[in-house]
Amino acid sequence: MDNSVDYKRIWLSTRAHLESDRYKYRSSGKRSKSRWSLFSKLLRIFVFLLKVFNLYKRGLKNAKNIHINEFTLEYPDLPEKFDGYKILHLSDLHLDTLPGIEDIIIEKIQNLKYDLCVMTGDYRKNTLGSFMQIINPLKKIVSAKKPNDGIIAIFGNHDTYLMLKQFEKMGITFLANENITINKGSDKITITGLDDPFYYYTDQAVNALEENIKGFKIALVHTSELYKTAEQNAYNLYLCGHTHGGQICLPGGIPIITHQFEGKKFYKGLWNFNNMIGYTSQGCGTSGIPIRFYSQSEITLFTLKRNLE
Numbered sequence: 001m002d003n004s005v006d007y008k009r010i011w012l013s014t015r016a017h018l019e020s021d022r023y024k025y026r027s028s029g030k031r032s033k034s035r036w037s038l039f040s041k042l043l044r045i046f047v048f049l050l051k052v053f054n055l056y057k058r059g060l061k062n063a064k065n066i067h068i069n070e071f072t073l074e075y076p077d078l079p080e081k082f083d084g085y086k087i088l089h090l091s092d093l094h095l096d097t098l099p100g101i102e103d104i105i106i107e108k109i110q111n112l113k114y115d116l117c118v119m120t121g122d123y124r125k126n127t128l129g130s131f132m133q134i135i136n137p138l139k140k141i142v143s144a145k146k147p148n149d150g151i152i153a154i155f156g157n158h159d160t161y162l163m164l165k166q167f168e169k170m171g172i173t174f175l176a177n178e179n180i181t182i183n184k185g186s187d188k189i190t191i192t193g194l195d196d197p198f199y200y201y202t203d204q205a206v207n208a209l210e211e212n213i214k215g216f217k218i219a220l221v222h223t224s225e226l227y228k229t230a231e232q233n234a235y236n237l238y239l240c241g242h243t244h245g246g247q248i249c250l251p252g253g254i255p256i257i258t259h260q261f262e263g264k265k266f267y268k269g270l271w272n273f274n275n276m277i278g279y280t281s282q283g284c285g286t287s288g289i290p291i292r293f294y295s296q297s298e299i300t301l302f303t304l305k306r307n308l309e
């Protein structure tokens, strides 16, 4: 990373401009943001129907039932001192969709052991408007457990650049199309955190992945859609969220909507793309309405393992 470049300042001015724009920006071009208001209206009708058919409470119970999913990921090129390194992955907290969800999350992570926590965006319910309502719940989570290597966060399409100051006050390391190195003696891993490519796609995000960084690399992106660029640039692990695993699915976990336009097959769970391992979290929280059907609220714990075979 070029230390003479102020990545945060570049990101801040770009994100501020894009947030005020009436379009959302994707790698395929720009689209109107107005669809979200139509979606909200449809959700209200859906909630009414769920209540009529007595299904709302069941959906709410499903949303509050956060699972801890644990995975061991094996790599021949993992630096020796990172053998056994544990990463907690939280995504799509949407803390104001379901007030009190922070207490469920804290109870779940309290007894887990991990070296680093990463958060892959979407902290509030809506894509626009106020955000202070999520700050105290987030503060509670952040102060409940402080891993040795800290907490690294990126933003999703529901977040605003105005949150940055609050995140920094909490001691969260926020990455804006830039990378950070975690060192253990002479060994290191690099973590690259990008801005959301679903609403706020920019070349700066792609450029950050294309930086010539050697060694073991992890990409944090809100959505799976930059997987090809990450793999082409020798990333070992790609962590994302955004889809909520469909949130409201048909029996068998078949999603109706995943809000993706690229990498649709990577809508949940563990996946591989050539030599890169990816994981799409189903998210801790819910967006729109606090219910789930045939999808799982999740907290994910990864253990990195060095396997020379």
Ligand SMILES: [Fe+2]
Pocket: 092, 094, 121, 122, 156, 158, 242, 243, 244, 283, 287
């Ligand atoms: Fe989300």
